Amino acid sequence: MAIESRLTPLDESRMAPEQRRVLEAILSGPRGNLDGPFLAWIHSPALADHAQRLGAFCRYGTRLETRLTELAILFTASWWQSQAEWQIHEPIAREAGVTEAVIEALRAGQEPAFARDDEALVYRLGQALYTTRRVDAPLYAEAVAAFGEPAVVELVGVLGYYALVAMTLNVFEVRRGTAPLPFAEP
Known part of the structure; x- marks a missing residue:
């Protein structure tokens, strides 16, 4: 899917070796693309490297069910009115079992x-x-009684990480394709 932003377009022939290394790590990881904030973060390879590893854990490695992780992500996307974050995670949340009524209310x-x-x-x-x-x-x-202390720590990490993602996507006006935006633009 085409991604647009206000960032300077990447030119692979002009990428620094560190950018290439991080780009390869992102593309060979579970995501397989530069979707979302990675389009911005690759401009700062050190940030991209650390953030993509944290993001992989927050999305794929916590003790929480995927349904709950994706709910936390959608809640964050709604809170920040992050267009691309919502567009990316709304279908994932639905597939993970978050109901249409919950998704629409958020x-x-x-x-x-x-x-x-x-x-x-x-x-x-x-x-x-x-x-x-x-x-x-x-x-x-x-929360500790329901999920256990380690999972609560991880849930706070998910909320914090995806707030960073939302801020990145909002500042750099990252958009996914031509689908209608889920939130009115200010």
């Missing part, structure tokens, strides 16, 4: 009516963190 910036307690908990934790920049003791205890 896209509209509304609190979903969750049928599953674990999804409501991921949403409440993300909402608390993004709104107050904290998670109070009762919510923290509930």
Whole structure:
């Protein structure tokens, strides 16, 4: 799928060796493309290298079910109104089992009516963190009881990493193809 941005287009003949090394690592990894923030990050190979490894863990390696990871990602995309992040992860979330009703409520910036307690908990934790920049003791205890402490650490990592992704995509106006944008542009 064609990706557009306000960045200077990459010219493989002018890439530094470090850029080529990181590009190869990204293309040979589980993603297999420069979709999303990697189009920007490859302009800073050191950032791209560290971020792509963290991103691979956050997306593919946490203790959370893919459904919950993708819910956290969609929540973040909605919070930041990140067009490309939403376009990339909305079909993945649907395939992972996030319902259409939850997806549409998130896209509209509304609190979903969750049928599953674990999804409501991921949403409440993300909402608390993004709104107050904290998670109070009762919510923290509930999350640890439900997911375990290591998974809560990883969930916070997912929320933080995908906030970085959203900011990157928004600043550099990364767009995927010609599909209608999920969020109104400011």
